[in-house]
Amino acid sequence: MQTAQSKSLTMLRWMMVASLALPVALFLIAAHVSYGTTSEEADREIRRSLDVVHEHALKVFETIDRSLSEIDEIVRDLSDTDIRTRGQALHARLRQLADSLPQMKSAWVFDANGRPLVNSMIYPAPDMTFADRDYFSAHVKDSIGTFIGAPLTPRSPYQGAAFFGISRRRQSDDGSFTGIIQASILPDYFEHFYARIGRAPGSYFALRRFDGLILARFPAAVQGGTASTPGDIPAGAADTEQLVTETSPVDGVERRVGYQRLSGYPIYVSTGLETATIRNRWLSTISRHLIFGVPATVLLIIFLALARRRTEHLYVEAARRLEAEDALKHSQRMEALGQLTGGVAHDFNNLLTVIRASADLLRRPNLPDERRQRYIDAISDTVARASKLTSQLLAFARRQALKPEVFDIGRSVATLRDMTRTLVGSRIEVVTSVPDEPCYVNADAGQFETALINMAVNARDAMAGQGLLNIAVAPVAELPTPVAPHDRPPLGYVAVAVRDTGVGIPPEQVGRIFEPFFTTKTIGQGTGLGLSQVFGFAKQSGGEIGVLSEPGRGATFTLYLPRIAGVSGQTHADPQPSVPIGGDGMSVLVVEDNIAVGRSATEALAELGYRTTLVDNANDALEELISGMTRFDVVFTDVVMPGMTGLEFAEEIRRLELNVPVVLASGYSHVLAQQGTHGFELLRKPYSIEELSRVLRRVVPVPLYRAPSVVHGSEVH
Known part of the structure; x- marks a missing residue:
């Protein structure tokens, strides 16, 4: 006792230490889980933003592409002289086109020497060359399709915001270079859009060329312009959906960034969040954990302190209760064992008495053949009864070796109808009810028939040989007591209900009716093994046995077996006569x-x-x-x-x-x-x-x- 109390107090002291260590450990685990959750949520937010800016940029560039195609269609069949001749009308048309697109600053048509033929800004166009601009020089040697240039500032006499050019080559029917068509795009248009959607602290957006050159960026790193940092797109991230953590060479800020390419254009869009912002979100979540964790820890320490004072008293009470429970369980086990041993000994002694008496009588000299055969038959019958007794005991213990086969329960009940009527007597009316559809099960057919007969005999004795016995077969979906979904058969169960109009079962005896050798019958009227066989057969076959009874109003025993799909042509073999077969030298x-x-x-x-x-x-x-x-x-x-x-x-x-x-x-x-x-x-x-x-x-x-x-x-x- 004292050793146990000492161990309990020692354990409580360790628990008080653990009451501090455990919350700390839980806090660290919660912090780790919270950090992962916060990071995953930030990644989802980045991907959602990336989808938005990608869709926006794709629509903008597709619109510019269509505008360039429209301009190309206008001047395709015109020479440089014709363009200058119609300059005023073309200027008005280009101006109308540029004014309709907020992202476009101006539209231009250049000749082969880089001189503007017409534009949307000034008419007439000044006599100057733009051959040094990248949007022009990129097309001189070869046809490269649509070219997207670097950010530029306007050249005098033109003024206004910075821009980057998108251009196409003009060429004659023989493929020779005749000039370009160019649209000036405002980076400010993209940056203003990014500012509107990037309201979360630490948001980041950028529009880049394949070589990493930044065309537009939010937040802006340099006032009055856009910083260019070629080659800063991380390898392996630009063409996949993965996000990367990188430190920008533009402003030195560490961010979580995602990249996505515009289909058909040498352009990437990127979005991100500052890692400091993600970390601040995580710290905010952790602080809320602390609000609840600290009071809980204090309460836990107080509780353990009180528990320590009560430990000795609780230990004594628990020991007394355990001793009482052990004594009760031992008494119940001894009672059950005594009842089982007594029942087995009684029945086997009766059987052995018959065998011993028959064997002694067979030793008598000059025994007539008729009496000798009667004693032999008595020994054989007694052995069969002993075998049935052991079979019933094994059935209750669920240790018998079954021979399952697929058979229709309804057909089996109908086959046993006449036998049941003979068994219960003429004063008991037997009514059977089977469904039209077959109800197949996979069980031991012989054990099922024994179980049905045992239930019928039990009902007969309860009715004192007079009354109504109803045997009904029906498919059911569930058992009366719930089972786990993975243990429930797909087709449900087949229920065999045996209902009598007898005296019923007292409530205090319902819990014992399936015990071996438990019986309320007088000596010589029953062994008490019938219902135990039904119970063991049901359990070993994957089913259940239920009972409903009210004293004076009869009882209903329901056997549930798992239902399966039928097998075509399933029949029962006819019993063979008990005649030994010669070996023929086998x-x-x-x-x-x-x-x-x-x-x-x-x-x-x-x-x-x-x-x-x-x-x-x-x-x-x-x-x-x-x-x-x-x-x-x-x-x-x-x-x-x-x-x-x-x-x-x-x-x-x-x-x-x-x-x-x-x-x-x-x-x-x-x-x-x-x-x-x-x-x-x-x-x-x-x-x-x-x-x-x-x-x-x-x-x-x-x-x-x-x-x-x-x-x-x-x-x-």
Whole structure:
């Protein structure tokens, strides 16, 4: 007690230390997560802005392109002389075009020497050359399409804001150079647009050529002009959607920047946010965490201080409660174990009494054949009853090896209708209701029929042999108790409801009705294993069993099984008569670690004409098969054996491709109960010689090999 209290107090002291360390750790984690979230939100904001400026720039350049095409169409068939002759009219038309576009400062037509023929600003155009401008010189040697020039300042006598030129080559029919068409674009137009959309602190926008030359920028780095920084577009970022963190050589500010190319133009647009702005957003978010975190930490320390004072009292109370719970659980376990042990002992002692008495009577001399046969039949029937008892116990424990098959529950219930009426008696009216549509399940058909009969017998006893028994089959979507979505079968369930008009079940007994050997019947009227078999079968088949009852108004037991899609042509095989089938020299390798059981099996098979070899372990049996000295038609092996189990032995035969069919035998195996038979034939113990011979004949219709016969009592391998 004192050691436990000391540990608790020590733990609380560490918790008080942790009450400071944990908030700090949580704050650091929250800060890290918040920084990532803030950065992701900033990246999304940059990408949204990038889409806006890209769409805007693309429309502007497409508009300028159409304007240049319009000017080219106007002067295409005119010589320089014709253009000068019509100069005033062309000037007016170019002026109208430039005035309609806020981004365009002026429009020009130049001759082959760089002299203006006509423009939108002054008429007549002054006699001067612009051959040194990049928008002219770029077209002299070759046709390069649309050219976008560097930012320039107006040349006297022209005045106004800075501009950059967009130009096209003029050429004659033979391809010779005759001049250019040029539009002067205002960077201020872009910068004003960027200023309108860049209201967030730290916003950044730029329009650049492929060589990195800045055409327009916000915020402006130099008053009265635009800074040019060729080659500052980061490699790998310009042609992808990724964002980069860079420090601008123009103003030395670190920013998070994204780039996007204008399709069809040697232009990039870029947007970004200052990293200081992103950091300030993150710090603002973290400060809000602190507003809640500091008071929570203080409250946690106060709470732990109070908890430390109460620890000793709570420890004592918890220890007392734990002792009481352990005592109660132990009592319940002992009661259940005593009831189960007593029930099993009672029933098996009764069965053993019959077997012992019949065996003693068979030893009497000069016993008539009729009485000898009656005693033999009594032993056989008692063994069958003992087998049924163990099967019911395994069903409740969900440890029986089932043989699932696809069958229609409605058809099965209809088939059992007459048997049920005979079973419950003529004074009980049996009404069955099955749907028109088939309700297929994948379960053990024999166990289902046993479960249905057990429920019918239970209803008969509740009605004291007189009343109404209603058996209804219906598809349902859900179980009465909710299950996880991944555990719910796609087609729902099939519900088999057995409703009686008996005395009902008292509320205090509803929780115990599925316990083995629990019964309210008088001695000799029931074992208390019927409903436990139904319960175990339902659970092991993936279903459920529900009960609704009210004293004096009957009870309804509903068995739920998972519904599946039907298999065409699914039929039940007709039961075969219990007549042993001769061996015709079939060679059988019997593997059984219990020599008495093995000898009885080999001797019985030998009586039917089978040739047998008995081996007491799987390893030796495998050597017999691999050696090839003796060829066998079939292997009959027990499942539960020391070392290699029968199932592992069968899997090894399959892996080695020895082409020998295998029949398994088991009274109980948790491996079979959980994993199934892996496709091998299974014979449940205790089995009759008739059942064994029929299973062997089913897996090997015609013997393939002939091994030397084994004389009874020969040495076991």
